[in-house]
Amino acid sequence: GRCNVQHGNLGGETSRYLSDLFTTLVDLKWRFSLLVFILAYAVTWLFFGLIWWFIAYCRGDLDHLEDHAWTPCVNNLNGFAILGSMVNAFMVGCMFVKISQPNKRAETLVFSSHAVVSLRDDRLCLMFRVGDLRDSHIVEASIRAKLIKSKQTQEGEFIPLDQTDLSVGFETGDDRLFLVSPLIISHEIDERSPFWDVSRHQLEKDDFEIVVILEGMVEATG
Known part of the structure; x- marks a missing residue:
């Protein structure tokens, strides 16, 4: 993208x-x-x-x-x-x-059209899916997610594009992907999550964007 x-x-x-x-x-x-x-x-x-x-x-x-x-x-x-x-x-x-x-390699990497917030193992999680359509895999694939929204500091400074990391398994190694089949990427909404204090009504009306970054090497060309 x-x-x-x-x-x-x-x-x-x-x-x-x-x-x-x-x-x-x-x-x-x-x-x-x-x-x-x-x-x-x-x-x-x-x-x-x-x-x-x-x-x-x-x-x-x-x-x-x-x-x-x-x-x-x-x-x-x-x-x-x-x-x-x-x-x-x-x-x-x-x-x-x-x-x-490999500019067109991303055309065969498919993300789900919608992200959902649901319970998973009794924990509230933000989830979406990603899959690779090609037979040649992405080597050393890793994924990151960032929340981008406007923010106003306590001093009154307005930051139009404030970036916050969303944990998608960096501590556990779940951010390292083996895309042989579609995978569900999960962000646990806990005390460290920027969505922890956000209600469902506020989440529907809030203006923000989640940018997902998938990195790796193309198996065919390196």
């Missing part, structure tokens, strides 16, 4: 992105990546082509195209060869990293 957050009031944002050019190119959409790929080669070829044409024009090589006794200026090609190798390494590296990214 993607976080629906737009950054603003940041000075020099463009220069910050350009300072990490490799990651910026990898994160671009495919149409822009292909455009940069084509332009990188076209611009370098055009740049050195104009330089060679200018040298040949000033030296008079263009007036002796049919003169086999004339020696044209064909030296000083080292700079183009070095720059061409750098462009090849950079652009091929970007394309390889971009192709190997």
Whole structure:
């Protein structure tokens, strides 16, 4: 998923992105990546082509195209060869990293449409399900959950996006998942839970969001 957050009031944002050019190119959409790929080669070829044409024009090589006794200026090609190798390494590296990214792997990770609050082993729990549709499993899968809501401190400071961790089994190791079949993720509502003092009526009207983060390595690509 993607976080629906737009950054603003940041000075020099463009220069910050350009300072990490490799990651910026990898994160671009495919149409822009292909455009940069084509332009990188076209611009370098055009740049050195104009330089060679200018040298040949000033030296008079263009007036002796049919003169086999004339020696044209064909030296000083080292700079183009070095720059061409750098462009090849950079652009091929970007394309390889971009192709190997499993961006669509999350499409086969399915979460339940609704989360429920119910009793489990005589304990009130917030529960939801997660499952993996593929035969190749997620290796070293772990899950976290965060409660995001606005908060006002005792000093009167307003925090629009306060983040609170929801325990989903970190102490017991239940946050380490083996997704061979759909699993029920449970958050126990106890004294440490942010939902401990929240009534059912308040829970229905309260404005908050629970963000679930599932991490792991793709078995096929690592």
